[in-house]
């Protein structure tokens with residue numbers, strides 16, 4: 087019984103880690119420019135397609151493929167900011183959200199048009215996945231990698247935000263973007279950095295998603311991002327801590343649903359998860375950890 | 386040093402500042418006074434390039450009215466904005482650190498932070514505390530210190546005494562006095578016209594987006610009626 | 621006419637709706653007389669989409685909150701009506717395991733439609749209670765949650781909805797002329813709502829919540845009215861869909877349809893009914909062209925390659941371009957009657 091609980095907790099942790107990674111990528115962009123980047127899923131997908139292409143042109147070294155995929159996601163994120171999101175930077179949240187939807191739609195269909203509507207096998211990340219037995223607990227190495235990588239990414243991000251000049255500027259920008267510009271810090275630089283970080287996180291997520299699924303298709307990132315989006319809102323949109331918390335909460339919730347729900351309802355897991363999320367939002371409309379609203383003035 | 390020529394400011398289609406002209410000499414302290422809604426903050430914002438405006442702003446013999454906000458700051462314009470706008474989620478130290486964004490000489494800048502801490506011991510005490518927890522007066526000091534971290538050629542001060550107790554207000558004006566003696570060029574926007582007139586070498590009175598009077602202290606004070614109706618200064 | 625602030629708003633709404641109805645009806649009548657069978661189906665589908673876009677407009681256009689659950693409400697309307705109206709013999713065949721005796725009754729088309737409207741409207745009301753209290757992004761999230769929840773129920777309660785498979789045997793109740801009349805009715809409803817006191821207050825409040833609060837407007841209540849009315853129109857669109865096609869399945873009530881109709885609304889301009897109508901017309905015709913290219917046609921001796929995904933790219937591009945270039949859509953706040961009557965500047 088204890089074993090079962092431990093087993094499921096580990097599952098929840100690795101699920102949660104994936105959502106937290108993606109949610110962080112969404113939150114960091116949102117916190118700075120108020121954009122809900124629905125095209126984040128396609129940034130993940132481009133990582134997957136990059137792995138496919140690299141494997142196809144005979145890159146055998148998995149490290150090279152991993153770096154290539156992360157690099158592709160970073161470039162894609164920064165590129166999207168440059169061509170699609172910069173023009174709507176100062177527009178209202180609805181405009182940004184709809185633009186992101188449009189971008190997501192274009193990219194998904196571009197993948198479909200240029201590559202294939204069907205999943206394409208990418209097996210180069212399978213090496214990350216082998217079963218591990220600890221007593222009667224059976225987990226996969228992938229779960230460990232995923233959790234550890236997420237924790238490392240979070241640690242790196244915290245250090246960056248606390249210690250580096252640009253990181254501090256980004257935290258400031260999440261509160262009062264214009265004031266940061268009035269310090270002479272370039273808006274473009276801050277925002278491009280935010281997108282680059284979100285791309286980096288998306289690239290890492292892509293590796294684990296591909297390692298688990300072994301195939302890439304145009305909607306690879308769509309569903310995970312949908313969930314991560316929810317995680318962000320539950321945690322409090324724009325709060326980075328909230329995103330991580332929301333991600334892990336969602337992971338726990340999903341595993342919990344799989345455990346509680348009878349087999350025949352397994353397919354309805356998403357419905358229940360989303361229902362719980364909706365209830366949480368009714369209870370706390372601003373999310374569990376909503377960011378500070380007020381600007382720095384005390385009058 | 387700063388020459389504003391035929392400046393108008395727009396919010397959408399609404400024009401709130403109407404073709405004003407004024408000049409700030411290097412090393413001088415100029416006050417911009419006027420009732421609420423006169424367009425003082427709007428004027429400052431147009432110098433910084435954060436609002437829509439027409440006309441030209443000339444800074445150190447360069448027309449800056451077409452360049453980006455960030456570039457204007459880099460040329461040496463610094464702002465202590467209305468309402469202070471400290472980064473309340475950042476520590477006091479980090480606020481000052483960001484103030485030195487445009488500096489190349491990081492090491493000297495770090496020294497200057499120490500320097501500010503000596504001037505305002507209270508900031509040193511609160512160094513690692515988040516700026517949002519400071520009192521209004523402390524925040525104002527932080528805002529001015531932050532603005533000066535960039536080593537500006539001109540400092541724009543928008544209502545530095547707003548909402549402060551008389552004692553603290555006095556401190557703020559003393560600080561401005563010190564800055565003046567250091568030779569920093571200052572544009573001071575104030576509600577507290579009595580104090581501002583004392584400090585300023587030259588003043589402009591703004592009403593409904595028009596400059597209705599200008600001159601040095603005694604010239605302004607001669608227009609007693611106008612002054613008392615607009616700024617509450619009694620002769 | 622006390623739902624209007626002035627008789628002028630009423631006049632505007634009336635003439636605007638009338639003009640749009642003329643446009644909509646003439647297109648329909650033209651197709652009835654000159655179109656081939658294949659055209660009829662396409663045009664019918666376009667009218668269904670018009671209803672969806674209008675239903676979407678009632679909430680989104682007046683509150684400026686992005687709704688992505690509209691296809692779910694359309695699906696609910698369609699399925700509920702279908703379950704009620706489909707003959708018992710067919711249901712015994714297609715839904716042998718249906719619970720609660722769902723396969724043991726049948727109703728006439730009108731009662732089925734009324735039941736569908738009531739139930740969907742009630743669900744809209746319930747979900748609305750939550751949504752109207754949330755701010756922009758939070759509200760959008762909950763609409764996504766609704767879409768996902770409803771879709772998974774459609775997909776996994778195969779004993780009731782048949783999931784991916786077709787729910788067949790729905791009698792054909794409507795034809796093109798019926799949906800033209802329904803469209804005209806809905807255009808009037810949406811336009812009257814837009815120009816009513818509530819509509820005007822809602823739009824004012826979406827511009828500036830604080831001032832609306834100060835005016836003593838209860839935004840929540842107004843939003844709830846808009847949301848529920850939108851839900852009813854969406855249910856109606858679903859009913860029309862089911863009552864013509866005879867077969868429905870869960871697939872069309874998900875993201876791709878959400879995006880399609882959203883693009884229609886955005887292109888024309890979500891703040892105006894004229895915009896909603898224009899957007900629907902343009903995208904419907906535009907997509908036909910793009911779909912033709914998708915199949916890899918031969919034009920002037922040139923063989924084009926098959927280009928699946930082209931229509932998705934086109935829709936996405938429409939959304940992005942409109943948002944970047946002109947986020948009020950093609951017409952912004954403009955309504956058609958302004959071509960003919962001079963009006964004060966619209967809110």
Ligand SMILES: Nc1ncnc2c1ncn2[C@@H]1O[C@H](COP(=O)(O)OP(=O)(O)OP(=O)(O)O)[C@@H](O)[C@H]1O
Pocket residue numbers: 396401419420421422423424425426427428467
């Ligand atoms: N963002 C804005 N949008 C629309 N109108 C604005 C905006 N900011 C200021 N205004 C208007 O412009 C006019 C001038 O405002 P401004 O803030 O420049 O006045 P001010 O002189 O700084 O007043 P105060 O002493 O109260 O700070 C006012 O009528 C104000 O309502």
Ligand SMILES: [Mg+2]
Pocket residue numbers: 425426427467
């Ligand atoms: Mg002001």
